[in-house]
Amino acid sequence: MLQGLMQDAPLNIHDILRFASVAHGSRELVSRNVDEPVWRYDYARAWRRAAQAAHALATLGVEPGDRVSSLAWNTHRHFELFFAVPGMGAVLHTANPRLPEDHLVFTINHAGSKVLLLDRNMAEIVDRIKGQLETVQHYVVLSDAERMVDGFECYESLIAAEAEDYPWPKLDENAGAFLCYTSGTTGDPKGVLYSHRSVVLHALAAGLPGALNFSAFDVVMPCQSLYHATAWGLPFAGAINGVKFVFPCDRFDGASLQQMIADEGVTFSGGVPTIWTMYLDHLAKTGEAPGKLQRVIIGGSAVPRDMAVAFDRLGVAVQQIWGMTETSPLGVVSTPTPALAALGKDDENEVIWTRQGRMMFGIEMKIVDDDDNALPHDGEQSGALMVRGPWVLERYYRADASAIDAEGWFDTGDISTIDRFGFMRITDRKKDVIKSGGEWISSIDLENIAAGCPGVKVAAVAGVYHSKWEERPIMLVEPLEVGSVTEDAMREWLEPRIIKWWMPDRIILGAVPLTATGKIDKKAIRDKYGQVLAEPAT
CATH class of the missing domain: 3.40.50.12780 (ANL, N-terminal domain)
Structure with missing residues (x-):
């Protein structure tokens, strides 16, 4: 050589x-x-x-x-x-x-x-x-x-x-x-x-036009915590490109974010969906506009389609991202391509709003079946999502064993599809997929639909034991404010939008537990409500 x-x-x-x-x-x-x-x-x-x-x-x-x-x-x-x-x-x-x-x-x-x-x-x-x-x-x-x-x-x-x-x-x-x-x-x-090395390479890739598309004209307000996977790498990608940073400290309520967005001319921000639910609610109540805000990246959990539509009406583009602590964290970013744009704006938006994102240089990915056979990128067949690359984990700190297989692939724990345009869509976490009477129910799809119901702050779906069907879905709904949504209203909202047998057996109004990184804590829900449907089937 x-x-x-x-x-x-x-x-x-x-x-x-x-x-x-x-x-x-x-x-x-x-x-x-x-x-x-x-x-x-x-x-x-x-x-x-x-x-x-x-x-x-x-x-x-x-x-x-x-x-x-x-x-x-x-x-x-x-x-x-x-x-x-x-x-x-x-x-x-x-x-x-x-x-x-x-x-x-x-x-x-x-x-x-x-x-x-x-x-x-x-x-x-x-x-x-x-x-x-x-x-x-x-x-x-x-x-x-x-x-x-x-x-x-x-x-x-x-x-x-x-x-x-x-x-x-x-x-x-x-x-x-x-x-x-x-x-x-x-x-x-x-x-x-x-x-x-992993941080610098991740930062260089994250700022590219096909990813976060940063320039020295951007004013960036990270609403993803600096303690969470280095705020998705924004401090480094932004500094490389000379952005103006606006740091919100610990004030992520709608009014506080709006003040900084308006006063500082914020053009770009990012965070988990619950932050933006509160922000949009603030704008709806006050009639204020999002100022110079042009783009919002949202990750941590899937973006409800209705949230993307609401931002679009305000002139703000929503980009989904997917990643995890083990991927530094960016894995995919939802940005358009000429092939996608050729389908027309409505179809382009549908893909951008309903997929986690498309492949970016530096992260290889594939989906495999239960026998580790690679599955086609047809947007239909789903399998275990595997990734590898220079900013992907090799092993956990102080662990003796490697976390990757012999070919360097890391199992993300997600179930996903990849379509012909290279866009990846998470259908569920392996541990959260609901199997009811031999059929699969996607908790993520149910949550996204439910989140669009007026008055909902966040909705969570989990599979719990059922004596006849093995598992059935239950839904925990946290209202934006007391009385802003009812169980009947939720069922009326869901009925025309889902397959009949996907309808949750129980809809519970209450606080949705979140993990330390702002994701829905399905384990806590299963621990608390796991036996709620355990009575004998009739």
């Missing part, structure tokens, strides 16, 4: 912010914070503050290979840590505050973190779990000195005396950079250790 004669420059995460500070140095970054005024600065200053943060962490004893945990919202300080920690050769564990506390403790101990940096309104949680944390030596509040919490060190005080440049090392691009944990609904959370 003849070797190429190009420079062997490693892909390092901190070089993304270095580039942004030079190429887009004056581009504004705006951040809400916990009980502080809105913060405004630019990439050039963010780069200098990241250097100060790296110095401060080194002073606290952080060395290359050490783990540092953050327990923080979407803010400028958290953004700085995304570059400071991996840039100095350490690993940033973005702890999820929505995990049950025993799981939160597990992740920090499993990571073996030396320092824990937290937002001020996380202090109460940390006070409760401090005694269980085995390796943490320093607790730092991401705050100014004026609003500090007793018993903690102060981030702004720590970095204030530090130099604004740092001897950033050239790191092995395969070195660990971020440690993100799954939500652990069926056991302890599992750690996924991203490398510098």
Whole structure:
């Protein structure tokens, strides 16, 4: 083999912010914070503050290979840590505050973190779990000195005396950079250790026109949490392209989002469907318009078609995405192609709104049957979704066994179809497919239809035991507000839209449990309602 004669420059995460500070140095970054005024600065200053943060962490004893945990919202300080920690050769564990506390403790101990940096309104949680944390030596509040919490060190005080440049090392691009944990609904959370290489390659692909299509003219407000799979990689893809970032902190209610969208000229945002249900409800009640907002990416669970239609009427394009912590997380993004556009706008929208997305470079995928035979991409036959690529998990953190097969394929746990245009559609999770009397019922399809009913905030469908049919679907519906929807109204809405035998045997009005990543917690529903249909069949 003849070797190429190009420079062997490693892909390092901190070089993304270095580039942004030079190429887009004056581009504004705006951040809400916990009980502080809105913060405004630019990439050039963010780069200098990241250097100060790296110095401060080194002073606290952080060395290359050490783990540092953050327990923080979407803010400028958290953004700085995304570059400071991996840039100095350490690993940033973005702890999820929505995990049950025993799981939160597990992740920090499993990571073996030396320092824990937290937002001020996380202090109460940390006070409760401090005694269980085995390796943490320093607790730092991401705050100014004026609003500090007793018993903690102060981030702004720590970095204030530090130099604004740092001897950033050239790191092995395969070195660990971020440690993100799954939500652990069926056991302890599992750690996924991203490398510098995987993060940079993911960022380059994510910003392409066939994916998120970022440019320096975009104003991006990430409403997916920075602690959830690095906010789907937006901090890196956005910085590469010089976008203006708007960080909403922990305020994801409709009114707060609308204020930032209107005041800052947000053109692009993303998050889970429940956030956008509340946002659309706010617009409907107030008569406000979405300002300059042009595009919204939605993931975490399937997008209800009626939500996409509602945004379309407001002049906002909806793009579905699919991914998982194990894929860094982007796997597919729903963007049009010439072949799709040739079908006409209505057909194009139908595919964009009802598919999770199309293949993007860097992620290979296939669907297989129960005997591991590859299935055709005809949009009809469904099978287990398998993926592989440079930003896909090889094994979980501290695990001995590989998570992939001999050919490098990772089983996502999803059942899906792939059509002739390369668009993938999730029909269900393997563990959530409902088998009733030998026939399959898609809980995702039922949920999407139900979510379009007026007055519904979120709908969840689960299969539970039935003495005659093995399993039957039940539906849990959370109203937007008390009395906004009834069981009778739900049945009237569903009846003309579904096959008769798909009708849920029981429709229950109540709060829908969500996982720590904002997905519907089917396990919790089955645990609570699993025997609700257990009476003998009549």
